Amino acid sequence: MKIVKLDARLSNFPVQTCTRFDLSPENYTVEVQAMSAEKLPFILPAVFTIGPRADDRESLLKYAKFISAHDKQSNHVNELVQGIIEGETRVLAASMTMEEVFKGTKEFKQTVFKKVQLELNQFGLLIYNANVKQLVDVPGHEYFSYLGQKTQMEAANQARVDVSEAKMKGEIGSKLREGQTRQNAAKIDAETKVISLQRAGESDKEGIKVRTEVKVFENKREAEVAEANSELAKKKGAWTKAAQVAEVEAAKAVALREAELQGEVET
Template sequence: MARFVVAGPSEYLAITGWGIDDVKLAKKAWVWVGQQCMKFNISPENYEFNVQAMSSEKLAFNLPAVFAIGPKISHDSEEALLLYAKLIAPHNHTSNQHVKNLLKGVIEGETRVLAASMTMEEIFQGTKSFKDKVFEQVQLDLDKFGLDIYNANVKQLVDEPGHEYFSYLGQKTQQEAANQAKVDVAEERMKGEVGAKEREGLTLQNAAKVDAETKVLSVRQKGIGLKEEAKVKSEVQVYENEREAEIAAAQAGLAMKKAGWEKQSRVAQVEAVKAVAIREAELQMEVERKNALRLTEKLKAEQLSKANVQYETQVQESNAALYDRQKAAEATLYEQVKSAEARKAQADAKFFEQKLAEDARMYAKQKEAEALATVGKAKAEYMASMLQAVGGDYNALRDYLMIDGGMYQEMARINASAVTGMQPKISIWSNGGEAGAGAMQQVAGVYKMLPPLLSTVHEQTGMMPPAWLGSLPKDGSN
């Protein structure tokens, strides 16, 4: 008997049995005795999954997804349909549930593996790329069963119960937007109020500015020359101080690196020496053990032909000799180990002492460099403040520094020491008149000596006296 079977528009026939080696696919065919025919639908079906996964930070989340999956239709080959037919053949009545369970296992496995290699932020920010990677890996596994993903859609990531990462993240975003809106409103209100005040003040400022600029311009032009000169000198001094500080810092860094390299070299040398000593001790112990075993075997071979009593006696003697040698070897090994430990302790103590010395020298150099930098900075700030205090007058600053530093006293002391032991001609200047009696006369005499004294200082040093102290006498005057 035979029957003619026709498949529907979205169906295929899978025929096996007599006259067919494997499986025959057809849309219509005669089914003969000894053959079996099964219809299967090739329309894609929708499968909904709620995959539970965990990110690399051990944060759990749900990934709702909907897949449209069906047999792969190929015009060139029926291999994919054959794979699908073999997949559903043993489960003809429950094929849909069987395929769903298979797809669930594949999708959950690939999703969990991919999520475990990514952080939650990477998954959330790159949802599209994450979805594409999941679909790509799932499709590779579905190719083995002749299935194809026709469409797929991943819904919004959902928190696991007890893990509110996404909800907190949404609250954070909403709060940030609300705060930014409040800031924008306050900023616009501030701009309006400040703008009105600025317009009122600009009118008064511009009128006062014209009057002030007219008066200041003449005075400013006079001081520009002196200010520029002082500015250049101060910048040169600051630059020199900065270069000295950089040199000191570079030297300190070089010293630190040298100390580190020397430390590594010495540690490597100590480790090499200790490794050699340990290896020598191990080899010596192995040699002693081999010698003892060799002697034991030799004694056993020599005593085999003797009587049992003599044999037992020799065995005892051999055991005693072996025991003595073992004890001697253990004592030698113990001495070598203790000697190695003592050498190691000495090396460690020496290394620690050298390290402390190096640390102390490096710390001293570092503090010296910091002190030099601090002194230079303080001097620069002091000079700048003094120059500003005297209104940018460099000559007045120089005279003040000479007086404050005791330059005139030092010059008097040097002149006095130069004429010690000599018979100098000392002149006392006077205008010949009487300035009064007693203390007032002495004060008048000192005041009369100032012009000649200033002339002498000018001749010896070329320096002019400050304006507040007096001026040099003109030629021919006392």
């Protein structure tokens, strides 16, 4: 508990007076019955934690002047705080439709806090915390219940639509993937066939080249063999002719020798 002492600043008098008060905040529970622009009533249950603004001397002076003389939980303070909260909430609610209040609950609450704080400033009070519960219907005017049911039905319908769309997208995506898979497979098959034909053509070209080279080599060898045979035949002819000449020469030599010998015998 923090106690603050404010001087009365009566420096010209021998005796000065002072006021002591507690700075700890208090909780104030309210249930504001407000009405929208369409004259539809509703209840705003809330708990405000309110206390003196401890960080501002001017606010402390205001609090000391207007509030400190009363107990925090006194009817005077409770009625003051509750009156400010109810008044600002009702004024704000009267300027909004029920649907605006329902859809903008967060903004509505924040605006209420700001307006209430502006009024509390003149008493040196500060909202330290504020918790607002769910807006409640007044018996006989179940507007929020109907809106909640409507929202739930819309959400359920939207969920079914989303599921149907997701399912449809899934089926379409599956068909697209299946088609793409087939197209890719066909493309790969075609490319494979082209590559196979290219390789087959290259293989045939290589085979033709090899066979051509082999044929050229064989023809060359045959030509060389033919030339060798021709050369051999020529040599054989020359050899045969030389042998015949030699044989004739030998026969002539024998005949001549025999003639010589015969001549010698006759001599």
